[in-house]
Amino acid sequence: MKKTILAFTLVIILFLGGCLAPSKKGEVETENTSYPLIITDQLGREVTIEEEPERIVSGYYISTSLLIALDLQDQIVGIENKPEKRPIYKLAAPRLLQRPNVGTMKELNMEMVLELEPDLVILPVKLKDNIEALEELGIKVIAVNPENSDLINEMIAIISKATNTIDRGDRLVEAIDRYTKKLGTLLDGIDEKTVYLGGNSEFLNTAGSKMYQDTLITLARGKNVATEIEDSYWVNVSYEQLLKWDPDVIILASEAEYSKDDVLNDTAIRDIKAVKNKAVEVIPNNIEAWDSPVPSSVLGSLWMASVLYPDKYSNEEFNLDVQEFYSTFYNIEVNVNE
Structure with missing residues (x-):
């Protein structure tokens, strides 16, 4: 009888031990929403x-x-x-x-x-x-x-x-944070370039400090020349103001209704550093508009960093990061340069 009790006790201990033991490496504990x-x-x-x-x-x-x-x-x-x-x-x-x-x-x-x-x-x-x-x-x-x-x-x-979908949401936020920290590490202490962002409908529309596009620039360690503007929507500025700002780089919105050549050939701004140096680029839009606050918008800052500081973060590395992001969260294979 004692042997039977002892054996039964050992079975219970082993069972409870298995239940209480920590998860093995590689196992993922999921968090579910409780309703309501x-x-x-x-x-x-x-x-x-x-x-x-x-x-x-x-x-x-x-x-x-x-x-x-x-x-x-x-x-x-x-x-x-x-x-x-x-x-x-x-x-x-x-x-x-x-x-x-x-x-x-x-x-x-x-x-x-x-x-x-x-x-x-x-x-x-x-x-x-x-x-x-x-x-x-x-x-x-x-x-x-x-x-x-x-x-x-x-x-x-x-x-x-x-x-x-808490777990998937957490992984998405973690990925965004990881890319953000990557930029911080790569560009720490860099001499920040000044940036003018031209709007979608008109070149002389731009975004101030209250808009997401300001975040896009600052995460890439650029200085938004229009940061003094506090409107929460696109604002018209003058040629005189743009000449005064004299940005190092001009970035055009992803859905701009005008071209890079239109800007480079605009005689009113030919004396701006960015125009003189042909430092004018358009945000890619063949996947998403990264200059809007979509979940992938951190990729817009990565792209801008590759434009502003290619010696610190290359276009090739940027493309790899984009491929990783969309493969993980959208289950698609992409190429920004296509």
Whole structure:
């Protein structure tokens, strides 16, 4: 009898020991969202998510790209207008091009949103009135406002928690932080170059310190010549002001409606250092608009660093980093130089 009890005790000890033992190397413990949960969005609103969303409407290309990175493209039932303008959709989630369109950052198609019967809607804070109207109709809405690197990370955390993709969201934030630290290490103590960023619609439109594009420049260890401007949208400046700033480098927005040659041949700015030295470049847009706060926007800073300081960070190394990022989070193979 004693032997039987002893044997039984040993079995229990071994069983409990196995349960309590730490995970073996290589095993990953996943963190799941418990529903219902209350989250605070980027308008400061408390939103209760009752259960894991299965039908998501994204009225903002920033959040649509994030949902793809979180591997949630199959849950998206409606997206913003003109998805064909976003190469990443065709590359990573072509079925999104067939999804119903629900509007723009300026105007939301409320009827279409309601028709799609979403569990969750994600909208930019600029659509605050629509957000409140949807909330009154019982639709769960998360407002996002990723206007700097911290707010991008916060947006990722909010959406990944709401959609039960916390681990993937954490890995995305970790990758962004790793690339950011890489720039800090490579460019530590460098003599920073001054940069003028020309806008999409007009060359004399630029971004000040309150816009994400300022972060894009500063992470690459550039000095935004327009940092004194505190507007939260693109601002018109004069030729006289641009001549006064006299930037070392001119960068054109990824969707600029004018060309590099237009800038180089503009006689009004021929005496600017950047023009004299032909230091004018266009942000690539064959994958995503990295000069907007998409999850991959850190790649825009990496690209800019390769332009400003090629002896510290080469185009070849940049391309490898881009390939790693999109292979990991979008499951696609890309080449920036194509």
